[in-house]
Amino acid sequence: MKANDLMKIGNTELTHGLFLAPMAGVTDRSFRRVCRRLGAEYTVSEMVSAKAVCYEMLSKKKVIESKTAPLAAVMRDELPMAVQIFGSEPEFMARAATLIESGEYRGCTSEATPSAIDINMGCPVHKIVGNGEGSALMKNPALVGKIIEAVCSAVKIPVTVKIRAGWDSESINAAEIAHIAEESGASAITVHARTRSSMYEPGILPYVITDVKKRVKIPVIGNGDIFSAADALSMFSTTGCDGVMIGRGALGYPWLFEEICAALEDRSFTPPSFEERINTALAQVRDMIKLKGERIGVAEAKKHLAWYIKNINGAASARHEIMNSSSYSEMEKTATSLLSK
Ligand SMILES: Cc1cc2nc3c(=O)[nH]c(=O)nc-3n(C[C@H](O)[C@H](O)[C@H](O)COP(=O)(O)O)c2cc1C
Structure with a gap:
């Protein structure tokens, strides 16, 4: 079972720590809203390219043509919600975070300031890691520190980081990266307990989350292969994590959040007709x-x-x-x- 019933990211308090995972091409505002209504306490945008945010500010293109701006928009009714950015250059990451926080980002129709800026250090896709972004950052702990420090100095809202277990089975370093993230100012860390080389193969490494939890004081959110309330309870009890993040398990079944919530509160749950x-x-x-x-x-x-x-x-x-x-x-x-x- 869950040890501590309240988790905090900055001023945002969450009763159970139930997060909808960022999923590019999937977790748009419509799906985030459904998940919120069905028990997700916190959502994260699809990933937003820091460079695209910065370059679009310089571009003469009409605002309407921006594909990135809608991804970074935050509406009041969906708070608490983080906007996730990806990139590898501290200056671009910091500038993008500032533009998103302030709402100055051209074309972005935000009604509200995001609850946090989340930094993507877990994406395994070739195109992203080929640019040294996403999970490739885990191979470069010094750069991880620089990026997080730069983003934390640029914004007033909390900065959170989403990582994997490590690059491959020979280089599992989530605890080291989490420690660097904490020292650099991060307010919470999500650990997708798979290496980059295992992509989405079934089976996670819960011990990695346990190790991260032992290494840092900031809240730790466990992620990977939660498809049932039992999986969520097991994630909490085996790793000691403060929150759980759900991705694929919510696809077509956003009621998973209600189901987990009921299990945590020892209530019965009736599946949807x-x-x-x-x-x-x-x-x-x-x-x-x-x-x-x-x-x-x-x-x-x-x-x-x-x-x-x-x-x-x-x-x-x-x-x-x-x-x-x-x-x-x-x-x-x-x-x-x-x-x-
Ligand atoms: C279609 C898809 C898109 C994803 N896009 C992102 C993303 O934009 N940013 C991110 O940090 N993780 C992304 N992920 C990873 C998820 O956030 C999550 O870490 C992963 O799916 C493991 O959780 P799960 O087993 O509950 O699905 C994506 C995953 C999927 C399946």
């Missing part, structure tokens, strides 16, 4: 369309709807139809038809 799942999914699709327009909204919503209908009778053929739909009404027809099967 098929109807509730479909209604929640369609409401999310409508919100995506409202925010992004029908063409982009429909295109980006397909995967979400396919995740929501998983395991419902007739899902396989419905998924095929959803992937081929070009309008909301087609998606709605396919999804609601599942209820009469």
Whole structure:
């Protein structure tokens, strides 16, 4: 079970420490809102390129063309929420953090200051690590310190850091990086307990989170392979972490947060009916369309709807139809038809 019931990041207090993981292309505002409503206490934006933020300020392009600005926008109703940045140059990271905190970032329609700036030191994607960004930073502890110090000096809001266990099994250094992060001013650290070389292979290394927890005083958020309330309870009890972060387990099943919350409070949990799942999914699709327009909204919503209908009778053929739909009404027809099967 969880040892301590309250965790703090700066002035933000969280009862259970239930975080929605940042997932590029997935955790947009619509999905974050659903997760918040269903028990996620804190969310993180999709990752935002620090360089793109800085360069867009210099560009003569029309604001409307920015793909990055909407990712960094924070609405009042979704606080507490962090904006995650990635990059490898301390000056760009600090400048981007300042622009995001102040709301000066051109084209960004933020209504509110983010609760924190989160620094991505865990992304395993080739394009990112090839530039020395994301999890590649874990190979360079001195640079890690410089980046965190630069960002912490640039903003007033808390700075948090998301890392992996290490680069590969020969170089597991999460505890060392966490110590550097704390010394450099970070307010919390998330540990995705896999190495970069293991990418998303099943099986995490919980002992790495335990080691990080022993090494630092700032809150530690455990992440990796939480697909059930039992997984979350086990993450808390085996590692002693202060919070848990959930990524793939929430895809199509944002009720996982409610389920974990119920387990932590020793309450019973009733899983959502098929109807509730479909209604929640369609409401999310409508919100995506409202925010992004029908063409982009429909295109980006397909995967979400396919995740929501998983395991419902007739899902396989419905998924095929959803992937081929070009309008909301087609998606709605396919999804609601599942209820009469
Ligand atoms: C589609 C996808 C996109 C992701 N994008 C990001 C990202 O933008 N920033 C980040 O720090 N981690 C990102 N991650 C990693 C997750 O935040 C999380 O650390 C990882 O999925 C492990 O947690 P899980 O086992 O609960 O999914 C992404 C993961 C997935 C599956």
